[in-house]
Structures are given as C-alpha cells and as structure tokens.
Amino acid sequence: MTTDTLPARKRGVSLSALTDNSQIVLIGLLAVLCIGISLAAPQFYSPDNAIAILRQCALVLIVAVGMTMLLVAGEVDLSVGASLAFTGCVAMDVTNRTHSVVLGALAALAFSGAVGLFNGLVVTRLKINSLIATIATMMILQGGVYLYTREAVQNHHLLDAFTAIGAGYVGPVPIPVIIAAVIFAVGYVTLRFTLFGRYLYAVGANLRAARLSGLRAERLKLLAFVITGLLVGVAGLILASLMNAGQPTAGRGFELTVIAAVILGGTSLAGGRGTLFGTLLGVLVLKIVDNGIIILRWNQDLQMVVPGLVIILATWLDIVRRRNDAR
Amino acid sequence: FAEKMPKKVGYVVNYATHEWYQNVIKGMKDRAAQLGFEVEVKDANLDAAKQIAAAEDFMSQGVDVLIITPVNEDAVVPLLRRAKQENMPIVLEGNPVKGMTTLVAICDYDTGYHAGVEAGKYAKEHLGGKAKVMNVGLPLLSATVLRSNGFMDGIKTEVPDAVMVHDLDGGGNPDRSFEVSAAALAQNGDVNVIYGINDSSSLGGLQAWKAAGKSQDDLLVVGTGGEGLAFINAIEKEPSYKIEAAMFPEKVGFTAIDAAVKLYNKEEVPSWIVSPTTPMLGDGWKKYYSVDGNVRTINWDAVNAVKAPDKCMKTAADLKK
Amino acid sequence: MPQSPSLSASGSASPGLARILFRRSEIGLVVALLAVILFFALASDTFLTVRNLTNVLGQASLAMIAGVGVAIVFISGEVDVSVGSLVAAVAIPLITVMNATESLALGIAAALALGLCVGIVNGFLAAYLGINSLITTLGTLFILRGGVYLYTGQKAIPDDVMLESFFQLGNGRLFEVVPYPALIAFALLLVFAYVMRHRTFGRKVYAVGGNPEVARLAGYDVKRVKFTCFIISSLLATVSGILLASRLGSAVHVAGLGFEFQVVAAVVLGGVSLSGGVGSLFGAALGVLILSFLSNGLGMLDLATEWQLVITGFIIIAAVGFDEWKRRQP
Amino acid sequence: MHAETLTRNEAIPLDVPALAMRGIGKRFPGVVALDGVDLTLMPGKVHALMGENGAGKSTLIKILAGVYGKDSGTIAIGGVETELKTPRDALKKGIKVVFQEIALISEFTVAENIFLEEYPRRADGSIAWKTIRAEAKALFDRIGFAVDPAARTGDLPVSQQQMVEIARALAHEAKIVVMDEPTSSLTPKEVELLFVVIRRLTALGIAVVYVSHKLDEVFEISDTVTVLRDGRHISTKPIGEHTHDSLIHDMIGRRIENLFPRSRTGSAGKVALSVEGLSTDTKLKDVSFEARAGEVLGFFGLMGAGRTELAKAIVGYDPIRTGRITIDGTALKPHDTRTAVSLGIGLLTEDRKLEGLMLELPVQQNMSLAALSSFAKAGFVDEGSERSAVQSFVDRFRVKTPSLFQPIKNLSGGNQQKVLLARWLMRGLKVIVVDEPTRGIDVGAKSEIFALIDRLAGEGLAVIMMTSEMPELLGLSDRIAVMAEGRLTATFSREEATQERILNAAIA
Numbered sequence A: 001m002t003t004d005t006l007p008a009r010k011r012g013v014s015l016s017a018l019t020d021n022s023q024i025v026l027i028g029l030l031a032v033l034c035i036g037i038s039l040a041a042p043q044f045y046s047p048d049n050a051i052a053i054l055r056q057c058a059l060v061l062i063v064a065v066g067m068t069m070l071l072v073a074g075e076v077d078l079s080v081g082a083s084l085a086f087t088g089c090v091a092m093d094v095t096n097r098t099h100s101v102v103l104g105a106l107a108a109l110a111f112s113g114a115v116g117l118f119n120g121l122v123v124t125r126l127k128i129n130s131l132i133a134t135i136a137t138m139m140i141l142q143g144g145v146y147l148y149t150r151e152a153v154q155n156h157h158l159l160d161a162f163t164a165i166g167a168g169y170v171g172p173v174p175i176p177v178i179i180a181a182v183i184f185a186v187g188y189v190t191l192r193f194t195l196f197g198r199y200l201y202a203v204g205a206n207l208r209a210a211r212l213s214g215l216r217a218e219r220l221k222l223l224a225f226v227i228t229g230l231l232v233g234v235a236g237l238i239l240a241s242l243m244n245a246g247q248p249t250a251g252r253g254f255e256l257t258v259i260a261a262v263i264l265g266g267t268s269l270a271g272g273r274g275t276l277f278g279t280l281l282g283v284l285v286l287k288i289v290d291n292g293i294i295i296l297r298w299n300q301d302l303q304m305v306v307p308g309l310v311i312i313l314a315t316w317l318d319i320v321r322r323r324n325d326a327r
Numbered sequence B: 001f002a003e004k005m006p007k008k009v010g011y012v013v014n015y016a017t018h019e020w021y022q023n024v025i026k027g028m029k030d031r032a033a034q035l036g037f038e039v040e041v042k043d044a045n046l047d048a049a050k051q052i053a054a055a056e057d058f059m060s061q062g063v064d065v066l067i068i069t070p071v072n073e074d075a076v077v078p079l080l081r082r083a084k085q086e087n088m089p090i091v092l093e094g095n096p097v098k099g100m101t102t103l104v105a106i107c108d109y110d111t112g113y114h115a116g117v118e119a120g121k122y123a124k125e126h127l128g129g130k131a132k133v134m135n136v137g138l139p140l141l142s143a144t145v146l147r148s149n150g151f152m153d154g155i156k157t158e159v160p161d162a163v164m165v166h167d168l169d170g171g172g173n174p175d176r177s178f179e180v181s182a183a184a185l186a187q188n189g190d191v192n193v194i195y196g197i198n199d200s201s202s203l204g205g206l207q208a209w210k211a212a213g214k215s216q217d218d219l220l221v222v223g224t225g226g227e228g229l230a231f232i233n234a235i236e237k238e239p240s241y242k243i244e245a246a247m248f249p250e251k252v253g254f255t256a257i258d259a260a261v262k263l264y265n266k267e268e269v270p271s272w273i274v275s276p277t278t279p280m281l282g283d284g285w286k287k288y289y290s291v292d293g294n295v296r297t298i299n300w301d302a303v304n305a306v307k308a309p310d311k312c313m314k315t316a317a318d319l320k321k
Numbered sequence C: 001m002p003q004s005p006s007l008s009a010s011g012s013a014s015p016g017l018a019r020i021l022f023r024r025s026e027i028g029l030v031v032a033l034l035a036v037i038l039f040f041a042l043a044s045d046t047f048l049t050v051r052n053l054t055n056v057l058g059q060a061s062l063a064m065i066a067g068v069g070v071a072i073v074f075i076s077g078e079v080d081v082s083v084g085s086l087v088a089a090v091a092i093p094l095i096t097v098m099n100a101t102e103s104l105a106l107g108i109a110a111a112l113a114l115g116l117c118v119g120i121v122n123g124f125l126a127a128y129l130g131i132n133s134l135i136t137t138l139g140t141l142f143i144l145r146g147g148v149y150l151y152t153g154q155k156a157i158p159d160d161v162m163l164e165s166f167f168q169l170g171n172g173r174l175f176e177v178v179p180y181p182a183l184i185a186f187a188l189l190l191v192f193a194y195v196m197r198h199r200t201f202g203r204k205v206y207a208v209g210g211n212p213e214v215a216r217l218a219g220y221d222v223k224r225v226k227f228t229c230f231i232i233s234s235l236l237a238t239v240s241g242i243l244l245a246s247r248l249g250s251a252v253h254v255a256g257l258g259f260e261f262q263v264v265a266a267v268v269l270g271g272v273s274l275s276g277g278v279g280s281l282f283g284a285a286l287g288v289l290i291l292s293f294l295s296n297g298l299g300m301l302d303l304a305t306e307w308q309l310v311i312t313g314f315i316i317i318a319a320v321g322f323d324e325w326k327r328r329q330p
Numbered sequence D: 001m002h003a004e005t006l007t008r009n010e011a012i013p014l015d016v017p018a019l020a021m022r023g024i025g026k027r028f029p030g031v032v033a034l035d036g037v038d039l040t041l042m043p044g045k046v047h048a049l050m051g052e053n054g055a056g057k058s059t060l061i062k063i064l065a066g067v068y069g070k071d072s073g074t075i076a077i078g079g080v081e082t083e084l085k086t087p088r089d090a091l092k093k094g095i096k097v098v099f100q101e102i103a104l105i106s107e108f109t110v111a112e113n114i115f116l117e118e119y120p121r122r123a124d125g126s127i128a129w130k131t132i133r134a135e136a137k138a139l140f141d142r143i144g145f146a147v148d149p150a151a152r153t154g155d156l157p158v159s160q161q162q163m164v165e166i167a168r169a170l171a172h173e174a175k176i177v178v179m180d181e182p183t184s185s186l187t188p189k190e191v192e193l194l195f196v197v198i199r200r201l202t203a204l205g206i207a208v209v210y211v212s213h214k215l216d217e218v219f220e221i222s223d224t225v226t227v228l229r230d231g232r233h234i235s236t237k238p239i240g241e242h243t244h245d246s247l248i249h250d251m252i253g254r255r256i257e258n259l260f261p262r263s264r265t266g267s268a269g270k271v272a273l274s275v276e277g278l279s280t281d282t283k284l285k286d287v288s289f290e291a292r293a294g295e296v297l298g299f300f301g302l303m304g305a306g307r308t309e310l311a312k313a314i315v316g317y318d319p320i321r322t323g324r325i326t327i328d329g330t331a332l333k334p335h336d337t338r339t340a341v342s343l344g345i346g347l348l349t350e351d352r353k354l355e356g357l358m359l360e361l362p363v364q365q366n367m368s369l370a371a372l373s374s375f376a377k378a379g380f381v382d383e384g385s386e387r388s389a390v391q392s393f394v395d396r397f398r399v400k401t402p403s404l405f406q407p408i409k410n411l412s413g414g415n416q417q418k419v420l421l422a423r424w425l426m427r428g429l430k431v432i433v434v435d436e437p438t439r440g441i442d443v444g445a446k447s448e449i450f451a452l453i454d455r456l457a458g459e460g461l462a463v464i465m466m467t468s469e470m471p472e473l474l475g476l477s478d479r480i481a482v483m484a485e486g487r488l489t490a491t492f493s494r495e496e497a498t499q500e501r502i503l504n505a506a507i508a
C-alpha cells in the first residue's frame, strides 16, 4: 500500500509541472491524433500527405494569425471566408488584365485590406458589435462577388510565377507553407514582443483603461482588422493560384474553420488572452482531424462531427487543467 | 392554332448565383421573350424554407405558372399540394417529386453514363485499358450521386475492371474539392481518372493532382455540366482534361418555358420531359458553343438537334432502393 | 439614456400590454418596421395586400419562435448558435415516428424529446462544465448537422403517411387568413414575454445575464438558470423545426442551413445585447419582422439575389449603427 | 410582511452568540488569505473588523456569505453548527451582506434591486411590481434615503448605489448584517444616515459586522474590534480599550507618526495646467483654474458636483463643448487621451475595476501599461528592463503580491490601487489627476500614498486631487477648489480653508 502511494504522488508532481504549459492539452491531443491515425493508416506519414496537410494548414494559419490578433483585441471577423473568395477573383482578374503578378498581388492585398478597413471603421466608428458587423460584411461580399463575376475567373495570363505562389516548391517545401511560416513568425514576434502586440492585449483586456493610458484603442483595433484583411488577401492569392482560377464560390465556411482553430488554441473570445502558438496547434489539430478522416476512409460526414467534439473536448480539458492549476 | 400566352411566369430557382442556373434563367428569358411574356425569378439560395416562402410570394402576386427547381425534392411536396388547392400549374425542373404534374429534367444518370462510356474508350486507347477513378462527388444531392453512379457504370462497359479508388465529398465547390482530393491522393495516388460531378469538382481534383507534383501524362479528367467558360479554358490548357458531359442548361430553360405555356393552356403534357445531354470530347464543344471574349453563345441548331431519350435509365427513385 | 427592460420610470400606470409595447427602445424598431413596410408599399403594388402581409407573418414565424429562445439565451449572457442544425435534426424523429405510428402527437413528442436532449447537452456543457457557450453550441451545430447527414445518408426522409393535421400545422390558415405558424409564434412570444417580465424566472435570467456575480450573491443558482435557458431555446427551436418540417413535408437534411445566422442577426438587430442582461423579446420579434419584410419586399422588386444580400448587409449596419448612435446620445 | 422587518425579532436570544467562526483557514494559489481566524458576534452589537489591505477581511466575509468555501474551521449560527456552501444557504440563515464591490444589477431599477433576493409575488405567482415599488419607497422613507425607486440603478452615482445596497440588506429579515466598507463612497451626511440605521438594527437584536478603514467611524459606531493581519487573528477587544494609535499598531504592526506628512517648503512653481472656460454637454459649466508645478490642488464637492467629469474632461477622455486646456503652455487637443498623456497628464480613476484594471492580466502588464513605450526600442518591448522597473515599484510601494505574474484580480483593493498609481508614476508626468485616491485603502497604505503625493509634488509635479475625505483634503492640499453643480464656486488657500467655508461653498 504505502509503496504504491509514493511513486503515485511523484507522478502527480511531474504531471502538474508539465501542465504549467498552457498548451499541454493541445499538444497531447495532437500526439494522440498523430499516433492513432498513423497506426491505422501508415500513409499518414508519407511525405505527400505531410505536404498536403501543411498546405491546407498554411491557408488557414495565415488568416488565423490575423484572427488571433483580432480576438486578443476583443473583436472578431466573420467576413474572412467571403472576402477570401472575392480576393481570389480580384487577383486573377487583375493579373489577367495587366499580365503582372505583382500588380495582381497588390490588387488582392488592396482589396482585402480595404475590406478589413471597412470592417474596422464600421466597428470602431459606428461602434457596432463586430460579430454582427462582419456578418453584414459577409453578406455584402457574397452578393458583391457575384455582381463582380458570376463565373470563375480563369487563368488567361499563364504566368508561371502566379502558379508558383500556390503550387510551387522550394526544395521539398511548398511555397504556401513557407509564406505561412514567415507570417506566423512575424505575427508571433509582433504579438509577443512588440509594443503593438502588448497594446492589443491591453485593449482587449480593458478598453477604457487602455484609452485612459493614452493608447489609441480605436486605431489599434482598426489596424488589427486591416492586418486580418491583408492576410486574407495573401490567402486569397494562394487559393487563386492553387485553383488556377478566381472562384466566387470558394471560402464557404472558411471563417468558422479559422475561428474554431483560434479558439481551440486557447484564445479567449472575451479579449485580452491568447497566443499564436496555441493558434498553430489549433490549426494543426483541426486539419489533421480532417485529413485523418479521409486517410482512414471514414465517412466524410464525420468531418463535421469530429471537429465539433474536438473543440468542445479541448476547451473542457483546458478548463479542467486550469482548475487544477489553481489548486 | 394559336396558344394563349400567360402574362407572367414565376421561377423559384435553387441557387441563382450558380452559373448552371444563370444559364437556365437565360434560356427561359430568351424563350419567354420570343413568345412575348415575362419571367420573374426568385432565388431560394439553397434554403428549403426560403424556397417555400418564395413560391408563396409568387402565388400571392398572382403569377400564371410556377416553375420550380427544388432545393430538395421531398421538401416541395406540401407546396405542390397547396398549389393544387389553388389551381396553380407548376413545372418542376430537376428531379421528380411526389404529386407533380410535369417535370423538365436532364437525365443525370444517363449523362454520367455516356461520359463514362467515352472515358472507358479513352482509357482503352490511351491509358492501357486501366481505369482507377477518383470520384469528386457530392453525396448531398441525389442528382450528383446519380451522375457518379452513371459514370462508373458507363466506364465499366468498356473497362470492366474499372474501380473507384476514392469516393469523395467535395462539397460541389472548388476549394473543398481541392482539399479532399489532395488528402485522398496523398493516401493513395494510384489514380488515372478524375471524375467531377460538376466543373468545380473536376477542376478542384485536377488542381490537387497538379499541386501534388504529378504529371498529367497518364491522366484523364472528366467534368460535368459545361455551363461556363471554366471547362473551355481547361480543355484548351490542360492536357488531361478531355471529356465534358454537356448538360445544356439554356435548353433546360427553353424547354421549361414551353412546358409552362402548354400547362397554362391546359394541354396534354408528358409528366417527364427530358432535356438532352451529351458528352463532348476534346474540341467537340465548339459545335455547340462559340466564345467571344467572355461571352458564350449557344448554337441552338446544334443543341436542338441533340436527341433526348424518352426516359431516363435510372432516376432518384432507384437510389432509394 | 437607454430605457431599462424592467420597471420604467412612469410611476403608477399598471404594467399592461401597452406599456410593454411602447417601451422607448422598441419605438425605434417599430418605426424602422413601418418604414420598411411603407417603402415597399409604395415601390411594389403587390406588397401591401392582406395575402402578402399574412404570408410574411407566416414565413417570419419560424425565425421568430427560435429567435425568442435565442434571445432568452442571449439575455442570460450566453449564446446559442446550434438552432440551425437543430431545426433539421428534430424533423428526423418527428417524421420517422409519424411514419411508424401515424400519430402526429407521438411524432411531436419524439421531436421535443430530441430537442430537450440537445438543450440538456448544451446547457450542461455551457452552464455546468463552464465551456464557453459559443464554442459549445458551435460544436453541437457541427455535430448535429454531421449527425443528420450520417443518419440520413444525405437524403431527405419523406413523410409517407401524409397526415392532414400535420400538413395543416405549417401550411394551414385560421379562417383562411392567418397562417397557423404565425398564431403559434405570437402565442409563444406573449407567453415568454410575460415570463420574462412577470415571473421570477424571467427576472433571474436578466439578473444572471446582467451580472452573474451579483445574481449568485443574491442567492440565485446561476448555473441552473442558464441551463434552463438553453433548454427553452432548444425546445423553441424544436417547435420551429416541427413547423418547418410541416412546410417541407419531410425531414430535409439541408434544412436550416445558415438559419442560426439569420436568427442571431435578427435578434441583435432587435436590440438584444450579446453581452447579456439587455433587450426584450418584443425587440427580438421586431428584428425578425424587419428582416422578413425586407427580404420579402426586395424579392417583390425583382432584384437579383446578389443585390438583396448587399442591401440587407448595409441595412443591418445602418440599423445597428443608428441604434448604437442613439444609445450614445445623452 | 416586509413592512414589519424593522421590528424586534423576539426569537433572537441576546446571550447566545449570533455567530461563532472558529479556526477559519483559506488559501488561494500562492496566498494564505486566512489562517485560523476566530470571530464571535453577539446579537445587538456592532463588531468592527479591521486590518490592512489584503489582511483577509473580505475573504472572511465571503466565507460567511457562502461565496467561498473554507479550507478549515467551523461556523456556528445561534449556537448551531452549520455549513454555508452557497450564498443561498447564508441568505436563508439570515446573513445579509453589503459587499465591498457594488453588487447590484445596473440595468434594473432601484426597487427591483432591493427585492432581488426574493420578489414579493401575487397570488398567481407573478411578480407584484406595485408592491415592490411601494415597499421600496416605504423603506427609503423609513431610513431617510431620497432616491427614486424607479430610477435605473446604473444611472446613479456610486454613493447612491452604495446606499441602495445598504437598503437592500434591510429589506428582508436578517439576524446578521455584514457591511464591507459601506462608507467608502458616501458623503458625511449619508454616513450619519447609515449610523442611525445601524443603531436601529442593533436595537432590534441584529448583529452587525462593520468593516472600514476609517478609524473615526469605527470608534463612533462599534462595540468590539477584531483586527486581522496577514490572514491571522491579532486581537479582539472592546472598542473602549483602544486608542487610535493602539488600533493602528495592531493593524500594521508599527506606529504611524504623521498621517499627512509635509516635506514641501518652497512655494509652487510655474503654471503646469491651465483650464479656461471648460464646459461639457452634460454637467460642467465654465470651469477655469490653474494648477502649478509642485502643488497639490484639492477639489471638493458634494456627490454629483462634477469632479469626476472634470477629471475625465481635462485628461481628454470625455468630449468637451467649449474651453481650453493647456499643459505647460501647450494646448491640449480635446477628447484625445493620447496627446494628453504624451503632454504629461494622467488620471487615476475613481472606478478601479471599470476604468483601471485589466483584471485577467498580471500585475506587471497592469503596471507598465502607460509607460510601456518607454521600454520599447524600435517597437520591441525590452521585457527585462520592464520587469525590473515594475519590481522596483512593487518593492517601493510594498505591493502585496506573490509574483509579478499574479493576475491583478487576485490582489486586494489597496494593492490594486498602488499598482494603478505606479502605472502613472512609471510613466513620468507633469500633472496627475487622482480621483478618490484612497477609496478602500488602509491607513498604512493611505499614509504611504499621502507621503507619495507629497513627495511627487515636492519633485515638481502638479497634483490635482478629487476627494470626499475632508481630513485628507485639508491635510494634503495647498489650495482647495470647491465645486457645486458643475461650477467652480470657490478657491481657498491652505490658510483660508476651513471645513465650514468649504462646505458652504459646496452647497452654494
């Protein structure tokens, strides 16, 4: 009896030391998923599949970086899915007209940045709750994209550089993954180490206190919306390149995937709390679940059910962990 | 003998922002203009409840005939009942519904089937007689399931040991199709035929193939619908994109209007009017369409010459068994 | 100054219907609704007919019934977005049981049982386990929709017995004029508006949403109040689902896609705050009506869908923006 | 039934302790909040609970109210041992608490808040709104409290909200009434009202616990005093056995020589802040004054006189209609806190929770907020120097916190206030506006804050202090400005100022 309790207590200590890391639940979940899936389907670890997963993650992660900043600042953007589709059409259209990838990319960024600016202005100037404001923007963009083009904007320019953005490789690594990695790194440093990042947390945690301390709270939020917009532009460009067309029907449900990943990563909806590392883990978990279901040849309808369960489960485990930490 | 013309026909479309239905509407409006009346369109935007509401609104506005493309076939049964109570003639487009009087439809199964037969021939000739199919499908709708089933049955007539390696749900949209195809190809890339239930699906599958760095040399891509410019672009530029199952949406609209006029005049109308489809191989699309810049024009003579079967080989009713 | 949802300042008048209806914060909504109606009455000659107006009431009733429940959850300081999938899910037991037993009552009971279960799960996860309710209900939104697809194999389940009573429920009209769904919606609205104002439970919901800590200190079982709100919301969404199933004559796997957005937008438009404790059910109902008349009217104008989407988007921004602006005025 | 709540309950025996808490222990992560504390209440007596910020008073009260569970110890009510697991348990046992943080639903009317715990109902079970209004009115009349029961609670100034809270504790039958710093934002007149009410309660045999940092009040109202320090029980004595000094000594373990130190000798310097003809759309009317470097300018006014509004307007937080604000000769852009802060003016707000604290964030983030840019090089924050600066302020101000990473919501009110003051001092200002700087702060910390204000002024800062505490106003200010109904009615020099003249000007 007594010999049993001693190591048990020790284990308890080492476990609680581990749980100090706030992302422990997700890391654990990720490990369980990877091991579980690869046991059942060895192809999971094939380079092809790894690349496919990473490329999918890239698209979500790029936008999730901005969304994390927004949520930290206490706002949210539901229009990213609709904006993604629209931006892709703009990118392709402008590239077709100008035969310049640079101009196409700039047009995409300008467009999506403008959408971000619009959202930001509506939220900060008209003081509309961002959830409802960006639902409205989503409707406007969904309607707008069909006014702009009814059909997919085809690639008429045939510029290799354009195709490379989404489908190219540097060595064995797909270019979108590199872009996402760079954006993630920059975003991580920004949120964690810069004045701007620290201010975003302050604005999300207590808007009035931030304003009284001389922070331009509205400007900061606006900037977070614009950054999110610009990142949607990057993602839209990649998507257009991958699809080899600007697709007005793309991006349906994309906003929910992004937000789900960010929340799964431990970012609070109430503002003031969250990390990009968590977001990265959240994206990985969701996309690996998605991929695993196909690899395992399960019924694809589970691609809705399982993420739903995972999000609830992970959030609950996080609550349990924090409660234990507090003891 | 001169037919009476209705004053106004209302069309409740499933999803007006889709190019397929855009062309259906175009066919309707063109035909109605020829005959000298008006077609008004309300969009259900994939919402079954909104569809009922739109039809209700039309009935209270007093249109003479209703044309409906159901969001879901079972979901318009009560609507047909109410229309019958109010003596409102209804033409359905798409799929048969319990209690309907007249349907204008393509045969989804047959469309897939004939494309499958052509794909089988191509496989015998160019792919060493092997057919390993990745179906970028959409299980949500019975019509698209029929196309996939038809395609597999058709291809097997030529290549009896053809197999479906992947049966995917691409959601009918390009980015989702891309995503699931990429995962499926990573799991098992031993595929030489990609079939898409619409052009977005086949193109999504093809893009995933290209993104995986695979050569298109021993690949055949088959698309369905042929409603926009996307497939023309693909056939021109992608070496593997060889077959497109054309469904002539304009013709569907044209036929639906004719049926509406007949119903309005209380003429005898067959309960199932089939609108023709046909596989187009390689450059074959040029026979039916001409393209000038971004404008596509239908060649009515050629399309009207395509013979439609009297009856579909299989219908949604066969799926339920 | 925003008017409180509780006792208004006018001293002695009895808290009758008129006073409830004419609370100041709702006047703006009433005006907006009248403006929408007036505009379309002038713009379209088929808009202002009894038939069309009653049509819209019937169409709005689904969102209104679910909206009452969602508004109650919002007022309690939580969120429920699972209603979109729930309206599709409850049709399955409803239709299946009716097909098996030929009894409408048993079908409805089965649907309500499923709704109750979902409410219990949402409430348990959100209120008792403390999982953020947006996450919880987003999760159940996905799970239910996926479950419906899995169960039905992505096919609708048709109503084989075709009971007249079931058909009448969603499609019939009282005296050939007022659609039954509208009557049901109005009755439920009145009942819950009464509960929210004149029963302790309703006041507890406002208190819990207004300040959960204070509510706890006042001896309320905060978790149970929230739990109950989720159940109410799910049951009301179930009623919407039953009426929808009657209008669709089947259990349709794609029914209610995006319904949650529609309801949330309407409820927020109606002045129910996402942060809890603020808003009224009449406001929420007015929000639903405004959006319904807007959608109907734009349809009458023969506008393309894309324009309808764009215009609705701008109108939501304008309306909520105006409301916020008004609220900020001293 | 509710009308009779203020009559003596014969069932309460006067010789059995109304409450006996024994050996109560409670820990929070990293903090032992209570360590074996005893508290015995006798019916009909007022028992004061004293101690520094963070001593554990509120924690003890929250255990009594069923808000927190205790880790150890026993609680007996009327001689019967009980467990108080939830607030509901405590309410049922007749324990009514006026919490330190205002606990009202701001969207509800005053009357509804009064009856939040139990609504009077009609026979059919629906809420008797008429009864609620009538009884609230009757209750207010009885305790001499003039507020409209139909007003929205959130619209009331803090002081009135506090009165509503107090009234609420009386609306239902109680055996024990606990008041945690009830007077922290009351005016002297309201405090008098409150004392009348307390005396009436004790006459009915109700036991009262009274927590306050204001020694004078404690000496006036209480029968017995229990002192806590660092979560431990220090002493329980009849009030008659205490002097000011002995009580302070029990509380902080040392003596305070001079509560209002005055090290400044030289006269005030040049004008640091000048306000000319300031009016707002809401309350302020044509306010003009100057504040000089090195002086403390006190502002006095009755509740609602407009001091808080003035403070918020001059730091650019609220919009103004007309007027000119200059700092060191540079005109301030109105309604722009950023230029205000960069010109060197900052505000320590009255409402810590709503406008000061970032509750979920750690002490460090909270303290460095305003000064953060000074730790930044090329946009990057140098966390090393940030941490050492924060640590030095924590040491200097004796902020009681287990670490710099502790979420600030877990600190006691006084310690939170010190962190917020440090937020501005770290930034370095020319003018600091402090609105009720000592609200809810213990004598020890108060004397530290006074010394600090004195030192800051000595270092050439202009300090503008809005306060309702006459002693600290008179003790600290070099000049005193008095406001009434949004106007500046008088300005006195230190020599001219007397309590009477100030009050007269405030009523004018």
Ligand SMILES: Nc1ncnc2c1ncn2[C@@H]1O[C@H](COP(=O)(O)OP(=O)(O)OP(=O)(O)O)[C@@H](O)[C@H]1O
Pocket (backbone or CB within 6 Å): D028, D029, D031, D032, D033, D051, D052, D053, D054, D055, D056, D057, D058, D059, D060, D100, D400, D409, D410, D411, D412, D413, D414, D415, D440, D442
């Ligand atoms: N919820 C909590 N979590 C962690 N620590 C807490 C919590 N509540 C209180 N504490 C800590 O417990 C100690 C006692 O706090 P308490 O609020 O009881 O002090 P107090 O005597 O009421 O002080 P004050 O006079 O400032 O109100 C403090 O050190 C405080 O930081």
Ligand SMILES: Nc1ncnc2c1ncn2[C@@H]1O[C@H](COP(=O)(O)OP(=O)(O)OP(=O)(O)O)[C@@H](O)[C@H]1O
Pocket (backbone or CB within 6 Å): D154, D155, D156, D157, D158, D159, D283, D301, D302, D303, D304, D305, D306, D307, D308, D309, D310, D350, D468
């Ligand atoms: N009628 C009112 N409606 C809403 N808020 C009010 C009202 N009157 C006062 N307040 C708020 O109450 C607080 C105090 O008001 P004000 O600035 O007028 O008085 P003060 O002189 O600072 O008095 P004190 O701070 O002692 O209450 C401020 O935050 C103010 O905004």
Ligand SMILES: [Mg+2]
Pocket (backbone or CB within 6 Å): D057, D058, D059, D100, D180, D412, D413
């Ligand atoms: Mg305290």
Ligand SMILES: [Mg+2]
Pocket (backbone or CB within 6 Å): D307, D308, D309, D350, D435, D466
């Ligand atoms: Mg004040």
